[in-house]
Amino acid sequence: MKIFDKENKISSLVSTNSNLLPVINRFGIQLGFKEKTIAEICAEKNVNPDFFLAIVNTYTNENYFPEEELLEFSPLLLIDYLKTTHKYYNEYVLPKIERLLDAVMKTCRENCSSLKMISTFYQKFKVELHIHLTQEDEKVFPYIIDLYHNRRLTEGKTIGAYEDEHTSVEEKLSDLKNLAIKYLEPTYDSNAMNEFLQTLFQFEKDLYDHARIEDLILVKQVMRIEESLKTNAAR
Ligand SMILES: [Fe+2]
Ligand SMILES: [Fe+2]
Numbered sequence: 328m329k330i331f332d333k334e335n336k337i338s339s340l341v342s343t344n345s346n347l348l349p350v351i352n353r354f355g356i357q358l359g360f361k362e363k364t365i366a367e368i369c370a371e372k373n374v375n376p377d378f379f380l381a382i383v384n385t386y387t388n389e390n391y392f393p394e395e396e397l398l399e400f401s402p403l404l405l406i407d408y409l410k411t412t413h414k415y416y417n418e419y420v421l422p423k424i425e426r427l428l429d430a431v432m433k434t435c436r437e438n439c440s441s442l443k444m445i446s447t448f449y450q451k452f453k454v455e456l457h458i459h460l461t462q463e464d465e466k467v468f469p470y471i472i473d474l475y476h477n478r479r480l481t482e483g484k485t486i487g488a489y490e491d492e493h494t495s496v497e498e499k500l501s502d503l504k505n506l507a508i509k510y511l512e513p514t515y516d517s518n519a520m521n522e523f524l525q526t527l528f529q530f531e532k533d534l535y536d537h538a539r540i541e542d543l544i545l546v547k548q549v550m551r552i553e554e555s556l557k558t559n560a561a562r
Pocket of ligand 1: 537
């Protein structure tokens with residue numbers, strides 16, 4: 328798999344992996360790249376090119392994970408990126424999935440119980456995801472920002488509990504997909520259903536990479552800060 332560098336044309340990034348378009352947009356970079364390189368666009372948009380490359384390469388290659396490199400970036404940079412991603416999920420992806428699901432439901436004429444079950448599962452997944460994203464936006468990220476700026480531990484608060492929370496959200500999405508693939512009664516319009524399912528698959532991949540960045544980079548960074556503060560306090 329190709330690893331992108333600063334001298335690559337930004338257009339080649341999108342031609343290689345069109346899923347990168349929303350990722351690139353989160354950095355404020357939009358289409359109309361002309362012949363510009365990644366370095367040129369990043370300078371223009373005031374984006375840290377190393378951080379940009381670490382993120383796009385992580386999304387493109389399953390096996391590429393520049394942990395050490397990414398651990399060097401400020402957690403604030405990462406939090407900004409993660410928050411923009413949450414906004415993209417809440418304001419664009421989830422409403423889109425709902426619209427597509429509604430469209431499938433409308434095509435069902437009889438025997439719609441399994442389709443209704445999909446809708447119930449989707450609602451459960453959405454509630455859980457919403458709680459998770461809100462918790463990160465309102466509790467976890469502010470905790471990290473405070474820790475980073477003030478270099479002070481707060482009694483009873485650590486990043487530890489935050490670590491394995493992703494599994495439950497990912498499981499709900501996987502259940503939803505399996506239910507549709509294995510047990511759905513074929514009483515709906517196939518094209519509408521496929522569009523819904525493909526969007527779900529794409530979202531699953533995006534969520535997975537998002538969680539990977541949080542667990543393997545952000546949590547690690549914060550643990551390092553907490554450890555060093557504990558060591559200093561013990562001296
Ligand atoms: Fe997140
Ligand atoms: Fe998360």
